[in-house]
Amino acid sequence: MQTATHMLRTGRHGALFQLQMAVRDLRNSFGRIGLAWSLAWHDVGSRYRGSILGPFWITLSMGLMVLGIGFLYANLFGIALNVFLPYVALGIVFFGVITGTVTEGCDTFVKAAGMLSQTSLPMFTFVWRTIFRNLINLAHHLVIVVAVLAYYGYWRSADIPLALIGIALMVVNAGWLSLLAGIASARFRDIPQIVASVMQFAIFVTPVFWLPDRFGDNHAVLQFNPFYHLLQAVRAPLMDKAVEPGSYVVLVTMAVVGWALTFAVFARTRRRIVHYL
Amino acid sequence: MTRDPVSITCTDLTLRFPVYGADAKSLKKALARVVAVGGALGRHAGVTDVTALQSVNLRLKAGDRLGLIGHNGSGKTTLLRALSGAYEPDEGTIEVHGRIAALLDLGLGIDPTATGLENIRLRGRIAGLTAREVEERMEEITTFTGLGPFLAMPVKTYSAGMQARLAFAAATAVEADVLLMDEWIAVGDAEFQRLAHKRLLKLVERAGILVLATHEVPLLKLYCNKVMRLDGGVASEIVDIRKLDELLAA
Numbered sequence: 001m002q003t004a005t006h007m008l009r010t011g012r013h014g015a016l017f018q019l020q021m022a023v024r025d026l027r028n029s030f031g032r033i034g035l036a037w038s039l040a041w042h043d044v045g046s047r048y049r050g051s052i053l054g055p056f057w058i059t060l061s062m063g064l065m066v067l068g069i070g071f072l073y074a075n076l077f078g079i080a081l082n083v084f085l086p087y088v089a090l091g092i093v094f095f096g097v098i099t100g101t102v103t104e105g106c107d108t109f110v111k112a113a114g115m116l117s118q119t120s121l122p123m124f125t126f127v128w129r130t131i132f133r134n135l136i137n138l139a140h141h142l143v144i145v146v147a148v149l150a151y152y153g154y155w156r157s158a159d160i161p162l163a164l165i166g167i168a169l170m171v172v173n174a175g176w177l178s179l180l181a182g183i184a185s186a187r188f189r190d191i192p193q194i195v196a197s198v199m200q201f202a203i204f205v206t207p208v209f210w211l212p213d214r215f216g217d218n219h220a221v222l223q224f225n226p227f228y229h230l231l232q233a234v235r236a237p238l239m240d241k242a243v244e245p246g247s248y249v250v251l252v253t254m255a256v257v258g259w260a261l262t263f264a265v266f267a268r269t270r271r272r273i274v275h276y277l
Numbered sequence: 278m279t280r281d282p283v284s285i286t287c288t289d290l291t292l293r294f295p296v297y298g299a300d301a302k303s304l305k306k307a308l309a310r311v312v313a314v315g316g317a318l319g320r321h322a323g324v325t326d327v328t329a330l331q332s333v334n335l336r337l338k339a340g341d342r343l344g345l346i347g348h349n350g351s352g353k354t355t356l357l358r359a360l361s362g363a364y365e366p367d368e369g370t371i372e373v374h375g376r377i378a379a380l381l382d383l384g385l386g387i388d389p390t391a392t393g394l395e396n397i398r399l400r401g402r403i404a405g406l407t408a409r410e411v412e413e414r415m416e417e418i419t420t421f422t423g424l425g426p427f428l429a430m431p432v433k434t435y436s437a438g439m440q441a442r443l444a445f446a447a448a449t450a451v452e453a454d455v456l457l458m459d460e461w462i463a464v465g466d467a468e469f470q471r472l473a474h475k476r477l478l479k480l481v482e483r484a485g486i487l488v489l490a491t492h493e494v495p496l497l498k499l500y501c502n503k504v505m506r507l508d509g510g511v512a513s514e515i516v517d518i519r520k521l522d523e524l525l526a527a
Contacts, residue, residue, distance in 0.1 A: 005376045005454070006281070009359070011291065011368040038402045046390050049431075115403060118381045120362025187297070271365040275295055 007120060015267075022267035029124030036125050040132035058140040066092055066144055073209055082152045084211075089148040090235045091208035093141040094167075098174045098230060099199045100134040105178025106185035106192035113277035123270060127179050131171065149238060159237040166233030166243070169251045173230060176258040183269055186276040202227050226254055281374045283454045283485035285360060287335035289369035292359055292510075293326045329355040332369070333512040335505070339454075339485035343515065344501035346492070346524070351507040353490035357381055357457045360488060375454030375485055378404065382459070383444040393428035393435075393443050394419070400447035414450050421476065422446040423469070442469055449480055456484040460491055497521060 029036070048054045069092070070085035077084070105127075109116065112126040149155045185191040206227040215221055222228045229247040236243045330352050337343055345353045358364050359371055361379035386403045387396050397418055401411035419428055422442050424435075432440060481487050481500060491497060497504065498518060506513040506524050516524055 005374065007362050007371070007373040007377065009362060009365050009371040011366040011370065032405075034408070035402055038399070038408070042388070042391070042395070042399055045395075046388055049390050114382065114385055117363050118358055118361050118379045118385060119403070120377070121403070272295065274363055276297060 018267045018270065019264075022263060022270055025122045025270065026124050029122035029128060032122065032125060033128065035121075036128035036132055039125075039129045040136060043129070043133050044136050055140060058137055059143050062093065062096075062141050063144050066148070069209060077210070079211065086148045086152050086154055086239060087211070087235070088209060089144055090238055091231060093138070093145055094170065094234045095203055095206065095208045095227070095231055096141065097134055097138050097167075097170060098177075098227060099203065100137060101131055101171070101174035102177045102181055103192070103196055103199055104130050104134065105181040106195055108178065108182035109186040109273055110182075110277060116274050116277065123266075123273060127175070127182065130178055130182070131175055134174075135171070145238075154239060157240040159240075162237035162243070163234055166235075166237060169233055169248075169255065170230050172255045173226075173251065173258060176255070176262040179266060180258075180262045183265060183273060186273055187269075206231060226250065229254075283339045283375035284373070285335060285337040285455060285486055285488070286372045287333050287360075287369065290330055290333040290335070290359065290366050290371055291328065291368040292330040292355060292364055293328050293367045294355075296325045296327055329510050330359065330512075331510040333510075335512070335515070337486050337488070337503075341503055342481065342487040342501045343489070344497040344504045344518070344521075345488065345490040345507060346497070346504060347507035352510040353507055354381065354459055355510075356507065356512075357459055357488060357490055360455070360457055373455055376405070376452065377455045377457065378451045378453030378484070379457040380448050380459070381457065383441065383448055385448070387432060387440070387444055389433040390431055392431055393422070393424055396432055396443060397428075397447045397450075400444075401450060404448070404451045406451070418446050418450045421472070438466060438469075445473060449476055452483065453480075454485040456480060456487045458487070458489045494521070494525075 044055055044058075048057050051057060053060060066085070066089045070081070070088045073079075073088065074081045074084040108126050108130045109123070112129075115121055116123070116126075146155075149158060181191065181195050185195070202225075205221065206225055207222070208231065212219075212222055212228070223246075229250045232247050233243055233251055235241075333352075333356065345356065347353050355364070357379065358381065359366065360373060361377055361381070362371075362373070386400050388399065391399070394415075397415065398408075398411050401414065401418075402408065406414070422428065424439060424442060427435065427439065428443075432443065435443065478500075487500065489497075489500060498521070502518050503515050504518055504521050504524055505515045513524065
C-alpha cells in the first residue's frame with residue numbers, strides 16, 4: 001500500500017523552526033482555502049436559518065440603521081442629507097467590516113476547539129473563515145452602498161479602483177488584528193470583553209457618525225486614530241474626496257508591522273493554541 | 278512526490294500539557310501575578326505541566342490493527358489525537374505516511390440547527406473531501422443513514438439514535454489509510470449496529486492501519502491483531518493479540 005500523504009510532527013524547538021512551521025500552516029491553509037469558504041458560508045447560513053428573509057436580514061437591518069441614523073443626525077447637526085446620508089452609510093458599512101472581523105476574531109480558535117483538537121487542519125483555515133464571513137456580510141451591505149451612491153449621484157465621480165485598494169488595505173489590517181485577538185482570547189478569556197469595549201469606543205471616536213471637519217483635518221483625534229485612516233481610504237474615494245498620502249503611509253506601515261508582529265506571535269504560540277482551548 | 282508505504286512511527290514521543298486552570302485564563306490573575314511577584318513571570322506564570330505521554334515508541338505498518346488499552350486517563354485519547362496531527366510533541370517525533378481519518382468524536386462539526394444533508398456536506402468537507410467528492414458520496418451516505426425524509430430536517434429535531442446514525446454515516450464516508458478510533462462506536466438500535474459493524478469492517482479493510490482505543494476485550498479480539506497498554510502515559514511493548522491476557526494481567 002503506497003501513499004504520498006505524509007505528516008511529520010517533531011518536538012524540535014527554536015525560533016527558526018517555529019517560524020517554518022507557521023509558514024507551513026499558512027501555506028497549507030491556502031491549499032484548503034475552499035474549506036474556509038464553505039465554513040464561512042455555513043456560518044452565514046446558520047445565523048439566519050429559519051428566518052423568512054434569511055441572509056437578506058443582513059442587508060435590511062443595515063439599511064434601516066443607515067436610514068435612521070442618517071436622517072436623525074443630518075437634522076441634529078444641520079447637514080444636508082445628500083452629503084450626510086451617503087457619508088454615514090459608507091461609514092457604518094465599512095467600519096462594520098473592521099469591528100466584525102476583529103471582534104469575531106476573538107472566537108476564531110475558541111469556536112474551532114473541537115476541530116483543532118482532533119484534526120491536522122491548518123490554524124489559518126479558521127482565520128480565513130472569520131475574514132471570509134465578514135466579506136460575505138460586506139457583500140450583502142454593498143447593496144446599500146450602491147443604492148445610496150446611485151441615488152445621490154456619487155457614482156459618477158466615485159473612484160472605484162482607489163476604493164478597492166482602500167478595502168484591500170482595510171481587510172489586510174483587520175486581518176492581523178483579528179488573528180492577534182484570536183490568539184490572545186484563546187489564552188485569556190477576558191480579551192473578548194476588552195476587544196468589544198475598545199471597538200465600541202473606536203466607533204464613536206472615529207468619524208463614522210460625525211464629520212471630521214468639525215475638528216480640522218490635522219487634529220490628533222484623527223491623525224493618531226488608525227481607524228480614521230482605514231475608513232478614509234475607502235470612504236473618501238467613493239465620495240469624491242482625496243485621500244491624504246499620509247494615510248496610505250500609515251496603512252501600509254501598519255499592515256507590514258502588524259502582520260510581522262502577529263505572525264511572530266503566531267509562530268511562537270502555534271503549538272500551544274490547541275492546549276489553551 | 279515520493280510514494281511511501283503506509284506507516285506510523287513514533288520515536289520517544291513525549292507530550293506535556295500545560296494546564297491553564299480557570300484562574301490562569303483570567304487576565305486579571307495573570308496581571309496580578311506579574312505585579313505581585315514582580316518579574317517572576319519566567320516561572321511559567323504558574324502553569325502546571327502534566328505529562329500525558331512519556332517516551333512512547335511505536336512502529337506500525339500496513340495491515341496492523343493496534344488496540345490501545347489502559348485505565349481512564351492513561352493517555353489513550355491523547356495518543357490518538359497526537360497521531361491525528363492535532364498535538365505537537367514536546368520531545369520526539371510522530372511520522373505518519375497515509376491519509377488519516379480520526380473518528381474520535383462523532384459530533385465533530387455537527388451543527389444542530391442545520392439539516393441532516395447540510396451536516397453531511399460539512400462533515401465531508403472537514404474530513405478533506407472536495408465539494409464534488411461529497412456530492413458523489415451523498416447517495417451512499419444518505420442511504421446508509423436510513424433517515425430518508427428526515428435528512429431535510431434540522432438535526433436538533435432528531436432523537437439521540439438518529440443523530441448518532443447521521444454522524445456515524447458521515448464520519449465513516451471518508452477514505453483513509455490510517456484510521457484512528459476512540460472507543461468502539463456502538464450506536465443506534467440492533468439493526469443499525471449490525472450495519473455499522475459491517476461498514477466499519479469494510480473501512481478497516483480499506484484502511485492500511487487501525488488504531489483503536491477501547492476497554493472492551495471482545496472488540497479488541499474482533500478487530501485488532503496487536504495490543505499496547507498505556508499506564509500513566511508510559512507505553513508497554515506492542516504484543517500480539519494472543520498475548521492480550523498476559524498484558525491485561527500485568
